[in-house]
Amino acid sequence: MYCRYFVLICVWLFLPAQRKCTLGHKSDTHSSDTVSLPGFENLTEGYNKYLRPYFGGKPVQIALSLDVASISSISESDMDYTATIYLRQRWTDPRLVFHGNKSFTLDARLVELLWVPDTYIVESKRSFLHDVTVGNRLIRLFSNGTVLYALRITTTVACNMDLSKYPMDTQRCKLQLESWGYDGNDIVFTWFRGNDSVHGLEKLRLSQYTVERYYTLVTRSQQETGNYPRLILHFELRRNILYFILETYVPSTLLVVLSWVSFWITLDSVPARTCIGVTTVLSMTTLMIGSRTSLSKTNCFIKAIDVYLGICFSFIFGALLEYAIAHYSSSQKHAAKEPQKGPTKETEDVNITNILNSSITSYKQKISLASTEISSDNVDYCDLTMKTHDKIRFVLRNKMHSIISYFTIQNPSNVDHYSKLLFPLFFMLVNVFYWAYYLYF
Structure with missing residues (x-):
């Protein structure tokens, strides 16, 4: 029943409005007014949308291309970017071959009656398909069985950023496309024209970034359930430092x-x-x-x-x-400097007394040292040992005073002079x- 409705809708869409045709029957009008698409009336005969093309045989070659319409936001805190892309997929389904050299654009709702690849965006956090005023999808059939399937998608994709050179950094992000269920034995992904399969990045004008360069890769993702084909778009974003x-x-x-x-x-x-x-x-x-x-x-x-x-x-x-x-x-x-400007009389007396006492003490030490040298037999070695410790302590004290005086600022006004x-x-x-x-x- 679905196949019959599919054929009827296709015929009514692509035939002139003043003409009518029936599928496998003659029309009520004259036979000369009957217009038909050769071979198209049996297009879906025996078609099963749940089975991929070449089922049980060679893998399906799917060529992808995309246009980057915009990159609306790049979040450093969430480590992701949001982009709107036009994704186009092309593959050949021999079950949809018909006679002629024309191509037909079908209503997007008819895509539910056809087999389409299960392509998804790797590392996508959020994605949605635009549906104003209707679902933004396109399905086009070519006479050799080639199917063009286009989608308009807005997606938020994770991008691991290195912010150690922020704001003089260059971020390298990826957009990865992969088959969800079909492994390499069923599907082979390729870029439609290599690096020329991607458009729009060179024309983007972002608030904080400039697209430096981009390139495409074809690789495979090894997972527990199989070896899946994957297409990768690398692009570099250099931050504007002005x-x-x-x-x-x-x-x-x-x-x-x-x-x-x-x-x-x-x-x-x-x-x-x-x-x-x-x-x-x-x-x-x-x-x-x-x-x-x-x-x-x-x-x-x-x-x-x-x-x-x-x-x-x-x-x-x-x-x-x-x-x-x-x-x-x-x-x-x-x-x-203040005590030296106006010393009191009592201070002068104290200083003089200290000088006299120090002189007398030094004189007594000289006399005791001389007596010790004369009577060397009565030398007290313990006293000499104590004097050695006192000498070491005296030397260390002098060293500390010299170090402190070295770091002491003699003229504070020179500090500003050198600092300038x-x-x-x-x-x-x-x-x-x-x-x-x-x-x-």
Whole structure:
């Protein structure tokens, strides 16, 4: 019954409206007005849509081509992309051969009466077939039995992304097509024209990405249920960095430069230098938090933008720390100079007394040492041992004092002088290494 309805619908679709024909019977009009498609009336005789072409024999050759209409979104947090594609499949079914050189486009609803491949999209999270105003499908028959089956599909496909160089990264994604139930003994997938089977990617205009290149592959997927044919479309997406330069890199660099302004302000201007340091630190913290908001689910990655923001934050915090060190050294130096400016009389008496006592003590030590040398038989070796320990302790104390004095800032004003040169120099060197590594390695 389905076969009869199929033939009747096909005949009514492709014959002129003013003409009528019957399947296997004469029409009510004159025989000269009867129009028929030679051989087409027996097109579905003995046809079984549940059996593939060449059933029990050689595999079916299915050639695929596709157009990428759009890539609507690329999500770094979910690691996927959403694309709308026009998928076209071609195969030859000898049961559908008819006479003539024409091709016929059938109503898409008649595809339910034909055998079609069970192609699916590998790693697809969500997919749907467009159905406005009717299901966006096309079925076309050629006289040699070739069938063209086209679909309009929107799919969300997983794409494993490496965000270590974000936002200077290039992501490599795939679109994989595979047979669900038929293995390599039943179906052979091929690209219709190789790399030319894919169109539309070179014309795409994406907000954050540019399509660098794409290529096609033919491979097989080994699974527990069999060896299945698979077609793969590889394409590379390079992120446009201009937005991030204007949004993040330039503001963070300007904040670092702003923190250097404090080097030209005197150490006595505590409110001014403290205000600049604290303000730049807080602004940099806000910028770092804002840059991570859009990628809140990818915090496990140490991205290139995180490294740069960390470098800028370190320089800004270093400028604030530099003022703290310089100001502390300056206050200590002033505190050391104040007692020498106006010593009291009592202090002078104490100093003189200490000098006299130290002189007397040293004189007594010399006398005792001389007496020890004269009467060498009465030497107390325990006293000599104690004096050796005291000597070692004295040497260590002197070494510690020399090390502390080495790191002691003699002139705190030189700290700002050196910082004016060292901070910009080191920042430029770090930028050279940063951009060279992430752009060329």
